[in-house]
Structure formats: structure tokens, C-alpha cells
Amino acid sequence: MTIISLFFSSDLQPLIWDALKYPGPPAKEERPPTRARLEAEARLLQGLLDMRALADTNRSPAHLVAALKQAGVSASAKPDGSADAGKLTVTCDVVIVGSGAGGGAAASILAKAGLKVLVVEKGHFTPAAELTLNEGEAYSTMYEGAGAMKSDNTCLTILAGATVGGGTRVNWGISFETPAKVREQWAKQHGIPWYLTAEYTEALADTCSRYNVTINEIDSRQNQLLKQGLDALGMHSARTPRNINDPQDRCGFTTFGCARGNKQDTSGTWLPDAVDAGAKLMSGIKATQINTEPCRGHAGLAERKAVGISVEIEQADGTVRAMDIRAPAVICAGNAIATPALMLASGIEGRGQVGAHLQCHPITQVRGVFPAEMGPVEPWNGSVTTWFNRDIGDWNSNGYGAWLHASNAHIGYFSAGSGWSSGADFKQQLLDFSQTCCVAVFVRDSSEGRLYLNEDGMPCISYQYNEYDRRTMIQAAGARRVLMSHPDLFWDRPDAAAQAGMSQQQLDAGFQDFLDRIDATISHPDFVDATLPCASAHQMGTARMGADPASSVCDQNGESWDVSGLFVCDGAALPTSIGANPMITISATAVMIAKRLSHALCS
Structure with a gap:
């Protein structure tokens, strides 16, 4: 089919x-873009780096380092004669993998706290005015696996965003808050008490306000x-x-991107806010590994700590340029497919919990x-x-x-x-x-x-x-x-x-x-x-939070039980399926996790 x-x-x-x-x-x-959308895109572009284009126009390591520094990114290259000569290294306080509902919200909170934030996104950014709204083109350029990813028994087709803004860019705009029964279940059965607090209720309200949720x-x-x-x-x-x-608004083509920009996805909300606060966003760059080093321990379990990620930039001629991003905090926010895939590729299995408990609505x-x-x-x-x-x-x-x-x-x-x-x-x-x-x-x-x-x-x-x-x-x-x-x-x-x-x-x-x-x-x-x-269209739970390391990947702060400094801020962190479109819940959860992380890093 x-x-x-x-x-x-x-x-x-x-x-x-x-x-x-x-x-x-x-x-x-x-369907020209609204003035508000054009203004939001102008803000976003101040901090957006198209890494494929940048690497193609700056072929030598020295030139690419210079271009990154000019853009406000701390970068260096391994000297000639050394191992990995010419390989680039970028440094920041927090690197976030993914720019959707979780990654965008976390980037905004952390950048506003004064941290040096870098968001990496394997997809690309298409301004509203350049969207064709053609179904076939949108699936091939804005969706995971070109919209054709299926379960191994073919009963389920997986639809997930793979573009700047992630799923928020291509969803239908449905914006439910976390249902009360779900909040109670996650607090009492999964050991995450803050889901029943006034703080989380406030995070939901702030999230709905930022997305301009209306009827x-x-x-x-x-x-x-x-x-x-x-x-x-x-x-x-x-x-x-x-x-x-x-x-x-009456646009029925929003699942291929909102051409007028009336839908308030992260590329028009949280991400421009993050850029205003100094964050940078690299598109066209794929995370391939979470890098770790030995540590003394975390919650009695972690023997390693996150020190950054390795990434690849596919250039126009088909060659791949490798780069390391060093940061004391790594946030996985690629979605409930990409996050566990990256963790597993990095040898992080969480006692069999990474990739488990997948729920799909x-x-x-x-x-x-x-x-x-x-x-x-x-x-x-x-x-x-x-x-x-x-x-x-x-x-x-x-x-x-x-x-x-x-x-x-x-x-x-x-x-x-x-x-x-x-x-x-x-x-x-x-x-x-x-x-x-x-x-x-x-x-x-x-x-x-x-x-x-x-x-x-x-x-x-x-x-x-x-x-x-x-x-x-x-x-x-x-x-x-x-x-x-x-x-x-x-x-x-x-x-x-x-x-x-x-x-x-x-x-x-x-x-x-x-x-x-x-x-x-x-x-x-x-x-x-x-x-x-x-x-x-909603995948959840593959790196879920919980109170018990035997049945979860992260603690209630979204931090990996096994690798300190590694956090999950997307649908993968949710303990169960929700029964409502998860965008608001993912963003509000990311706000809670990011606030706790900012306090830890800034104290």
C-alpha cells in the first residue's frame, strides 16, 4: 500500500x-505567511545553521571552524598530524538532540537560564513561504522514514516528524492537556509525584499559552x-x-506544514525564544552516538557520565563529515523512535528497558x-x-x-x-x-x-x-x-x-x-x-521515567539511571500512553525537566 x-x-x-x-x-x-510567522522565522534564522550548506561552502576544517565561530559557536579542529586530524569539536553547556515539542521547550528554558545551548536536528527547515503542501513531497522531506516506516508485522504505519519543529510542524494541531487520570497514574503508580503538583499544572498552563491553544x-x-x-x-x-x-483558520493541509503559519509549532514559538536567549540550532546534522566517560556513580547505578555526542553531516557529494559536540549535559529529544535508537547505538541498554514499553495510540x-x-x-x-x-x-x-x-x-x-x-x-x-x-x-x-x-x-x-x-x-x-x-x-x-x-x-x-x-x-x-x-502518530514510552530502575530508563528528573548527565525530554520519557494528543504533555514535561536541570547546572 x-x-x-x-x-x-x-x-x-x-x-x-x-x-x-x-x-x-x-x-x-x-496562502501567504502571516506577519507574525515571518517575524518568528526571522528570529529563528538568527541562530539557525544549515550544516550541510555550511560544510559544502567551507570544505576545509579551518574554514568551517571560522564560519562556526563567526556564527557564535565555540569550535576547534584537531591539528594536522594528530589522530583524527581535521575533525571538528564544538563545545557548549547543553546539547539537545531534536527540535520538536520536548527539545524546543527544553532549549527555551535552558537558554533563558543563561546556559550555552546547542540544538541539533537531522531534518531541515523549510520557511512557511516555501512549503509546497504537496503530500508526497512532505512525506519524503518532513517525516521519519518518508512516512513509510512500519512495524515488523506491517500492522502499524509510523508517522513521526523529522524536520525542524519535529512533530509539531506536521501534526493536526490538537492540543489536549494531560488527562487527570493519567497524571494520577504516573504520580502514584510510576513514582513521579510532581505530575500531581501545582507546578506541573502551571507548566501545562504556560505551555498552552505559548502554543496559543484556542477553540x-x-x-x-x-x-x-x-x-x-x-x-x-x-x-x-x-x-x-x-x-x-x-x-x-480553515487550512486542511497543515499536516504538510502550515503555510500561513497560524499553527504554533516549535519553529515559531519555543525555538525563536531560545535563539533570542542565545541558543544555536544546527539542522541537517545527525547524532550517531552519546559519548560517555567513567564516573563515581549516580543513584547507586551510574558508572558513566555523558560528555557529549558524535554527529555526522552528509555533504552534497555524498561524503560524510564527522564532528564531536562536547557538553556536560545531553538531552535526547528526537522522539520515541530516535531516542532509544541513539541510546542503543551507544551501548546504553538500561537493563533491557531502553526500547521497551513502546505505546503508539x-x-x-x-x-x-x-x-x-x-x-x-x-x-x-x-x-x-x-x-x-x-x-x-x-x-x-x-x-x-x-x-x-x-x-x-x-x-x-x-x-x-x-x-x-x-x-x-x-x-x-x-x-x-x-x-x-x-x-x-x-x-x-x-x-x-x-x-x-x-x-x-x-x-x-x-x-x-x-x-x-x-x-x-x-x-x-x-x-x-x-x-x-x-x-x-x-x-x-x-x-x-x-x-x-x-x-x-x-x-x-x-x-x-x-x-x-x-x-x-x-x-x-x-x-x-x-x-x-x-x-x-504518537509514539511513547521507550525510555520512560519511573521510580524503579528495574522498569524504567530515567528517574523522575528525566535523568538516565545508567549515565549521569543524560536526560530524556520527549515522548520516550512518558511512562505510558496518554489517550490524548501528547504535544502539550511532552512540552510541559520538558519544562519540568529543564527547570530542574538548569538549577543543577547554574547552582
């Missing part, structure tokens, strides 16, 4: 898009249909908080095809998700369940998630694209997976749903067809002639048969997860 997605997400407007009534992205002149009341057609359906069933519905600067999609006489649905158009429902699952008892919300769908994503029973049926699903309402069933998973490195040192994911999560996933007005991504799970409303001879009870029974068929299919012992593919 990945090949199908790449094919349909290419710019095929004259050939295919027109037939599917998909207009593609708006022209650049139709968007301009509904897309999808959101109108979702709201109507929930009301008709007497189900819960509420407005979705979003980090959109303009409550009238698996999302499956339910689609309703509406009659043309009801008007177009256009699931790519308008504000992504303005209503949500959380009736499904056992939220009130154990805090685990599912959310329903509208699912932003563009043609590549839509085609990849379409069930395949025949070429003709697949073609009809695509022709129905503009009439389809896509609803995401988003599960707070109790299932756990693991991240590991293959023989080539590349990160891989093992993940399988448990029975509870499977059942939660399937408990998910007016549609003529309802279908899931499994080729056998669909329901067609009888046509007008057939309905004329049927009672409402018979109609209801037909739909109940469809629901029973879903239950029977997914509950069958021979069911294969890969036949109902899901996506994950």
Missing part, C-alpha cells in the same frame, strides 16, 4: 486528481457530519482545543460515503478536527478507551488505507473520495511493543494489539456506505426501491449484522492484525 500512496500523492492533477475531485494544495499566492469554531463538512451523528446517537461531543493562532479509520445530493464532503478541506467524542472504552474506570474525531485525509493517505478486495472496488473507493467522511478511532493502548536495532543498526518496531485494545478499536447518520480498511468489512445501505419494502427495524438489523461481522472478524483466533492496518 505504500507504493499506492506514493503514486497517488504525487502531483497527478491532470491525470487522476481531477477525476477524483481532489484539487491539490492551494497556490502559494493564496476553533469553523467546522469543515466532515466535522459537521461527525457532530450530527454524535448528536443523533445521544453521544458525548466537545470542541477540540488547537494551537491555531487564528480561530477562523493506534488509529484505525471508519469511513462513511455520503450521497452526492447531500453535497461534497471533501475530507481534505477545512479545519482538521473541531469536534471529538470519548464515549468509547472504559475511561471512567481504568482510564483506557478510544477517542473519535474527524481524520484529515489526502489522496495518498486515503488510498493507502483503502481495503483491497478487487481493482473495481478500489477504484470506486477512490471515485467516492470527495463524498467520504473519515473518522479516526484513536485508542489509548494498553498493548506494548518494543523498538530494536536490526543488523544494519536501523530502528525497527515490534508491536501487536492485545485483546482489550482490539475490542476498544471496533466500538466506534445518513451515510449510504460504511467501510473499514479491512476488505471484507463494509456495509451498503439498501437503495431507495429496497428501502421502500423494509421497516426501520429491518434496516437497523442489517447494520447490526455489519457490526457483528466486525466483532466476529477481529475476535477470530486466526485474525491477522495486518489485515486491518492502523497508523500511529
Whole structure:
């Protein structure tokens, strides 16, 4: 299905898009960046170093050192005749790997404390005015693994940002605070008491303020249909908080970057703040190893301390330039995939805890095809998700369940998630694209997976749903067809002639048969997860915090039990899945960890 997605997400407007009534992205002149976005980018660029471009224009070590020093970075090169002659070394107080929700927030807090902060990001920065909003291009340039990374059983597609701003640059802008039950669970069951303090509540409030979290009341057609359906069933519905600067914003292309800059990602908030306070940001530079030295010990466990990282810069001619960054504090904030991968590549296994406890918020999609006489649905158009429902699952008892919300769908994503029973049926699903309402069933998973490195040192994911999560996933007005991504799970409303001879009870029974068929299919012992593919945009827990070194990687301050001076400030640090979009929680958690680190380094 990945090949199908790449094919349909290419710019095929004259050939295919027109037939599917998909207009593609708006022209650049139709969505100029706001003044506020341009001002934020100007601030960011004062401290942003494109290391690939810098290395290409300064081929000799001496010239590159001079360019870095001119930019305000402390740099030197090994002298000729020495081991590693010409290799560069950069020094700072804190080096942060990753520029997303955790890395951006931590950089701002630490730089404002007066520390010399350097953020490294393997991705690149694309100014808002230069975004094409083309789906295929965005996946290849702004997502981990070009948006095609899958679990080893292929049941799960992993979506994670790999650009300046990380996931905050490409997410849908949904901005929930940490749910109360989750805060209680993390404090009492995982030994992190500050999650129940007023200090953390204040960190959440400050984080929401910095992201300008508001309520968007301009509904897309999808959101109108979702709201109507929930009301008709007497189900819960509420407005979705979003980090959109303009409550009238209607851009449905924000998952490829926000061209007008109304979405308040870290490249327009925390990172410019950090640069204002003296931080530097290097893009196009990949961390390859956490460097350590022996130490006396930390919490009775650590035998080594972090002294920096090794990085690589891939140059235009394909050659790689190596560089060391020395710092007494290293923060991993690359995401819950890149962070454990870097730790494992550095020989930091945490008694088997690094890479373990992976939770993903698996999302499956339910689609309703509406009659043309009801008007177009256009699931790519308008504000992504303005209503949500959380009736499904056992939220009130154990805090685990599912959310329903509208699912932003563009043609590549839509085609990849379409069930395949025949070429003709697949073609009809695509022709129905503009009439389809896509609803995401988003599960707070109790299932756990693991991240590991293959023989080539590349990160891989093992993940399988448990029975509870499977059942939660399937408990998910007016549609003529309802279908899931499994080729056998669909329901067609009888046509007008057939309905004329049927009672409402018979109609209801037909739909109940469809629901029973879903239950029977997914509950069958021979069911294969890969036949109902899901996506994950939120990965958590692979280097989690806790009170017990036997079941966690970091202590309650986010510091590694095994390597002193090594901290985790991203989704990997979260003890469990959240059941809500994690951006606000990750940033607020990073604020708490960074404040404690700044006190330790500045005292």
C-alpha cells in the first residue's frame, strides 16, 4: 500500500486528481505567511545553521571552524598530524538532540537560564513561504522514514516528524492537556509525584499559552457530519482545543506544514525564544552516538557520565563529515523512535528497558460515503478536527478507551488505507473520495511493543494489539456506505426501491449484522492484525521515567539511571500512553525537566 500512496500523492492533477475531485494544495499566492510567522522565522534564522550548506561552502576544517565561530559557536579542529586530524569539536553547556515539542521547550528554558545551548536536528527547515503542501513531497522531506516506516508485522504505519519543529510542524494541531487520570497514574503508580503538583499544572498552563491553544469554531463538512451523528446517537461531543493562532483558520493541509503559519509549532514559538536567549540550532546534522566517560556513580547505578555526542553531516557529494559536540549535559529529544535508537547505538541498554514499553495510540479509520445530493464532503478541506467524542472504552474506570474525531485525509493517505478486495472496488473507493467522511478511532493502548536495532543498526518496531485494545478499536447518520480498511468489512445501505419494502427495524438489523461481522472478524483466533492496518502518530514510552530502575530508563528528573548527565525530554520519557494528543504533555514535561536541570547546572 505504500507504493499506492506514493503514486497517488504525487502531483497527478491532470491525470487522476481531477477525476477524483481532489484539487491539490492551494497556490502559494493564496496562502501567504502571516506577519507574525515571518517575524518568528526571522528570529529563528538568527541562530539557525544549515550544516550541510555550511560544510559544502567551507570544505576545509579551518574554514568551517571560522564560519562556526563567526556564527557564535565555540569550535576547534584537531591539528594536522594528530589522530583524527581535521575533525571538528564544538563545545557548549547543553546539547539537545531534536527540535520538536520536548527539545524546543527544553532549549527555551535552558537558554533563558543563561546556559550555552546547542540544538541539533537531522531534518531541515523549510520557511512557511516555501512549503509546497504537496503530500508526497512532505512525506519524503518532513517525516521519519518518508512516512513509510512500519512495524515488523506491517500492522502499524509510523508517522513521526523529522524536520525542524519535529512533530509539531506536521501534526493536526490538537492540543489536549494531560488527562487527570493519567497524571494520577504516573504520580502514584510510576513514582513521579510532581505530575500531581501545582507546578506541573502551571507548566501545562504556560505551555498552552505559548502554543496559543484556542477553540476553533469553523467546522469543515466532515466535522459537521461527525457532530450530527454524535448528536443523533445521544453521544458525548466537545470542541477540540488547537494551537491555531487564528480561530477562523480553515487550512486542511497543515499536516504538510502550515503555510500561513497560524499553527504554533516549535519553529515559531519555543525555538525563536531560545535563539533570542542565545541558543544555536544546527539542522541537517545527525547524532550517531552519546559519548560517555567513567564516573563515581549516580543513584547507586551510574558508572558513566555523558560528555557529549558524535554527529555526522552528509555533504552534497555524498561524503560524510564527522564532528564531536562536547557538553556536560545531553538531552535526547528526537522522539520515541530516535531516542532509544541513539541510546542503543551507544551501548546504553538500561537493563533491557531502553526500547521497551513502546505505546503508539493506534488509529484505525471508519469511513462513511455520503450521497452526492447531500453535497461534497471533501475530507481534505477545512479545519482538521473541531469536534471529538470519548464515549468509547472504559475511561471512567481504568482510564483506557478510544477517542473519535474527524481524520484529515489526502489522496495518498486515503488510498493507502483503502481495503483491497478487487481493482473495481478500489477504484470506486477512490471515485467516492470527495463524498467520504473519515473518522479516526484513536485508542489509548494498553498493548506494548518494543523498538530494536536490526543488523544494519536501523530502528525497527515490534508491536501487536492485545485483546482489550482490539475490542476498544471496533466500538466506534445518513451515510449510504460504511467501510473499514479491512476488505471484507463494509456495509451498503439498501437503495431507495429496497428501502421502500423494509421497516426501520429491518434496516437497523442489517447494520447490526455489519457490526457483528466486525466483532466476529477481529475476535477470530486466526485474525491477522495486518489485515486491518492502523497508523500511529504518537509514539511513547521507550525510555520512560519511573521510580524503579528495574522498569524504567530515567528517574523522575528525566535523568538516565545508567549515565549521569543524560536526560530524556520527549515522548520516550512518558511512562505510558496518554489517550490524548501528547504535544502539550511532552512540552510541559520538558519544562519540568529543564527547570530542574538548569538549577543543577547554574547552582
